[in-house]
Amino acid sequence: MRDGDEAAAGEALLAWYDSAARVLPWRVGPAEHAAGERADPYRVWMSEVMLQQTTVAAVKDHFHRFTTRWPRVEDLAAAEDGAVMAEWAGLGYYARARNLLKCARVVAQDHGGVFPATSEGLRALPGIGPYTAAAIAAIAHDEPAVVVDGNVERVVSRLWAVETPLPGAKAELTALAGRLTPAARPGDHAQAMMDLGATICTPRNPACAICPLRPFCAAAAQGIADSLPRKAPKAEKPVRQGFAFVARDGAGGVLLERRPEKGLLGGMLGFPGSDWGPAPEFTPPLAADWREAPSMVRHTFTHFHLQLRVFAAQAEGAGFTPRAEFRPASLPTVMRKVWDAAQSALSPHPE
Incomplete structure (x- = not known):
């Protein structure tokens, strides 16, 4: 521009x-x-x-x-x-x-x-x-x-054909957006x-032909709109491992725990499990005949990939959430994946 x-x-x-x-x-x-x-x-x-x-x-x-x-x-x-x-x-x-x-x-x-x-x-x-x-x-x-959000950064970078890669270009793009x-x-x-x-x-594939700002857009004039904004190469995300344990009692209740307030999934309900790291410890929450689900859960967080081995068991004890109160849809996405994976290792629940 x-x-x-x-x-x-x-x-x-x-x-x-x-x-x-x-x-x-x-x-x-x-x-x-x-x-x-x-x-x-x-x-x-x-x-x-x-x-x-x-x-x-x-x-x-x-x-x-x-x-x-x-x-x-x-x-x-x-x-x-x-x-x-x-x-x-x-x-x-x-x-x-x-x-x-x-x-x-x-x-x-x-x-x-x-x-x-x-x-x-x-x-x-x-x-x-x-x-x-x-x-x-x-x-x-x-x-x-x-x-200035991601959409605005993209528009501004193209209007002025800013070739400095993000995130280094953020201050420049904010100043231009201010203009x-x-x-x-x-x-x-x-x-x-x-x-x-x-x-x-x-x-991808910006619709420059119908853009109201095309007459002012330097990137469109140069034919480089599709390549902007440029981004610095991202570091490869590390992979963390863990165990997750799904226990169900004879009445169909499920053992859940609330995660600590600080940290990933803070304050959310989920299934008991190990720490997530390079060498997690196998520490089930109670004694039972734990059977491993055939499918591993894979989930990606902002800074790492997670792989969870899921174990399931029929068990009895205190602290189980009654079947009528258990809502899988209210769990975080990774815990819903754990629940789905555990089904093949659980006995059919009582009717």
């Missing part, structure tokens, strides 16, 4: 957004916004936390369930930790759910149930970093904050940039 084209590019982007904005359950559309309707900071915050490293398609159902069950921040603040963690199951990155509760309780207790109206005030809340604070402030309060951010309609602008990156300026 040439210097001085920022205002014209911004106008073209907003004109496109006015007719092509995605309809999302947490969003106030451009027509409604123009008529004076404002986005609910609670719903914007909820959606932004859920959308971190998670797709819109995966978030929609969870967002609906959360906002139906806890329609106000005060409702969420009063919720039991276990109930929130169970509803979060399937979204991954469970520290977000813990921070969601912490933030809701601070807003309810210290701010009278009202989110701060500025990005600076929002950054003081638990679990809200610079991006989320800027997004809430821009979308809910029309603060001209610079909102595009208008004083008027900054919330619509932020959402327009996100929508453009999600629907037209996509990671």
Whole structure:
């Protein structure tokens, strides 16, 4: 993009957004916004936390369930930790759910149930970093904050043909995004940039022919849009090993444990198991005739791959979750995989 084209590019982007904005359950559309309707900071915050490293398609159902069950921040603040963690199951990155509760309780207790109206005030809340604070402030309060997520980084890197690889280019891309951010309609602008990156300026095969910013795009002019943004090579993820134990009693109850609050899957229910590392110890939670499932569970976390050998047994003892209260769908994804793998090693459950 040439210097001085920022205002014209911004106008073209907003004109496109006015007719092509995605309809999302947490969003106030451009027509409604123009008529004076404002986005609910609670719903914007909820959606932004859920959308971190998670797709819109995966978030929609969870967002609906959360906002139906806890329609106000005060409702969420009063919720039991276990109930929130169970509803979060399937979204991954469970520290977000813990921070969601912490933030809701601070807003309810210290701010009278009202989110701060500025990005600076929002950054003081638990679990809200610079991006989320800027997004809430821009979308809910029309603060001209610079909102930069992965979609925006991609759009900006192509507009200016930035060839510095990510993550090293982040500061440069944020500065360039700031040059595009208008004083008027900054919330619509932020959402327009996100929508453009999600629907037209996509990671692969961008639809440059129909892009409203094509006249301003240096990468399109040079024919290199598909190769941007450049990314530094990623280090290969290590592989960790572990054991998981699925025990069921004669009444169909299942032995579960709640993981420590800190660490992976913190506060979530799951099956007992070993530590995850290069040489885990085989330490079943109780004495039983443990049989190994034929299939190993494989799961990938942000920083490592996990391989779990699954053992199952019929057993009796205290602490089993009754069959009527056991909901596999409320378990984290890796634990649902463990449950599925264990079925072939378990005797048929009683009817």
